[in-house]
Amino acid sequence: MANSSSPEAPIPVGKVSALIGGWIDRLGEVWVEGQIAQLNRRPGAGMVFLTLRDPDRDVSLTVTCFRSVFDQVAEVVQEGSRVLVHAKAEWYTARGSLSLRAAEIRPIGLGELLARLEQLKKRLAGEGLFAADRKRPLPFLPHRIGLVTGRGSAAERDVLEVARRRWPAVRFEVRNVLVQGPSAAGQVAAAVRELDALAEVDVIVVARGGGSVEDLLPFSDEELIRTVAAARTPVVSAIGHEPDQPLLDFVADLRAATPTDAAKRVVPDVGEELARVHQLRDRARRHITGRVEREQAGLEGVRSRPVLAAPHRLVEGPAAEVRALLERSRRVLGHRLDHAQTDLGHTLARVVALSPLATLERGYAVLQRADGMVVTDPAGVAAGERLHARVAAGAFEVTRAQDAGGRVGDEQATRGQDADGQD
Template identity: 40%
Template sequence: MSSAYGYGSLTRSAAPQQGMSPAGEGSKSPDQLPRLARDTTAENPWPVNILSQKFHDSVARWPEAWVEGQIVEINMRRPTSGYITLRDNFEEISLPVMGFRAFVSKAREFHQGDRVVIHGKPDIWMKATRLSFVADDIRRVGTGDLKVQIDELRKKLKGEGLFDAENKVPLPEFPSCIGLICAPQARAEGDVITNVNLRWPIAQFKIVHAHVQGAQCPSDVINAIQRLDQDPQVDVIIVARGGGSFEDLIGFSDEGVVRAAAACQTPLISAVGHEDDWTLIDLAADMRASTPTDAAKRVVPDVREQWQLIESARMQMHMRVSARVDNEIRLIDGYANRPSLTHPLTMLEPHQRFLDDAKQRMERGLTRIVDDASLTVEKLHASLTALSPQSTLNRGYAVVQGDDGRVVDDARDVRVGDELTLTLKHGVVVSHATAVGDQRQQGKAK
């Protein structure tokens, strides 16, 4: 089984290569080393590889066994090998378990918090002289006690509305002071501070150190949240912790911690564990970050991006103002170049043309009216002329009127001695009738 792990055999580990000495000038061959542990001395010790091989050979004789516990960590991402950390159901004792392809195919359906029984055999990894349990079978016993408790607490707090979206407080866009809760000298503290300073150098920190695992974790985290929440200078709070096992992060699922996070008036970011880890504080926080580094990227903007936004906005503003000014200049130039301004009289030309056309139309209309009237008058004049007695007089005839002014058209109406008025072409003649007779008779008038 040791070859499957890449462990070297005793012969390969102890025998030096030609021309080389594994431990310097005083190295001994395997035949010169003590055979038993009780035979070793300070002057004649075993090399580390000999002791590791002894451990391996001893553990290899141990029998196979079934063990029961709760999964606190599981990694089955690779198809050829997988790892599980199995925790005792009652004691704070854990066991590393590993398995290969057949075991991985069975273990993929299991999750953190499941209670299982695993069959396998102990083994020693010689490169680190580390004991592990090589498994070949896994079976479900029931849901783990811790997971059940946390799930029941989750349902209870959710029913109270502690996880409702309307209770979430939006993060400030440009925080000036960040409250940070983390373990003293923790890597999470350095990750948050370094990344925030890279993105937003003017941000300041108020750091409260607290236990992030163990029995003191809940009370320390609660006090830290309340302390920073009461500080008026703090704009946002980050609760940060690096990755760990399920049992290491259990303090952040404590009911008091969750209630303190939900009651916090200052925006709070949960950055506990890695992306695959989860705790109840993640549900109560205003934002959940996958890692402390992710929290740093979410809590502040990137100063370079902000400068780019400002530069882009400035350029757009300049372009719009320039375009507006250019457009106004074009309008002014257009107005200035219009014929109505360069030649104002052209504005009157359409009206003048209208008046001239109207005058011509009026003259033509009046001329037609006058011509028609003249023609009518001429026709009437010709008719009157034709019917007028004057035309008869003009032909040498005369109009005879009696003394009563009536026209005499019958000689029988005239008596001798009657005064007659004769109207000629030119002038009037007054005479007296001397004789009256038929038209065939001839008479004379004086």
């Protein structure tokens, strides 16, 4: 190229850029190690942009990758992380810039370890081992607590002292195991299974006093995680750490920040409970007293009403009305009886005036034949026929007399005969 160019025959910039691009294409795919100096993930963008620098030299390269490639390590990779990038060099002819198109990103050292843990976490979460509906509530007052921790450790001392100070009657079933090293996970899992088999153990606490990520690896072991998930007894994770969480925290029924916090969460404080009992008792007393006072006030209000304060008033009014009606009825009845008596007297007087007896008292008599028929015509009476005569003072029998010529006499003759004493 140098031979084919001269001041008199220079090469255009575009052709030089194209020649550089051809040389770079021959490089192919390479593995590049470096440190992420800058990370740019734009929301919604399909590409992620990184600046990869050499920690030993002041050299950096731009790296681009699809978001799906970066998402595989997004949980364990950040600015400052050391990574291995499998990429292909790309030359942008128009801009004359070089970048690497990454097809795979691998964390180095601790990052690689965290990446494996993240993959295990996703797999176990996919099986539902971390689901919230699997979490069981802790008993209010456990009679016996299972404790899995290191022998003579500060975590064991903190849990025992704090728990007994809060509730002196609490009892522990302690299992001392290794909490660090290759065999620690197996020992912790075996201790959990042993305590879970004891019916008197109400809750199990797995405690450790913190440490580095490498020290806490046993508490992310798959065997331990599945053992805790299968336990029938509620399990509390009490690993003294904050920045990183072992997988035990996700599968446990309760995560405590420290062993001391675990003791406070598992065992109630006797002083606080007594105070709560006193508060509830006072609250109940106030409630009952207030209820009784309200009911008593209501009862007094009801008793003060006229209907209960002077119940006889309800009877006095109707009684007066009854008495008034009774007097009125008596007056009305008396007036009607008097009126009826007067009418009866008038009727009686009329009846007496119209009575045949009154006529008889004026000297008249009523003659009746033997068959009871009243004699109204002298011609209808035969001579010598006996008649029944009724007068005012009584009755007597009479006989019709005959005259000298054999004829019945007239009324005067008959009266004369009566006067002479004849029947």
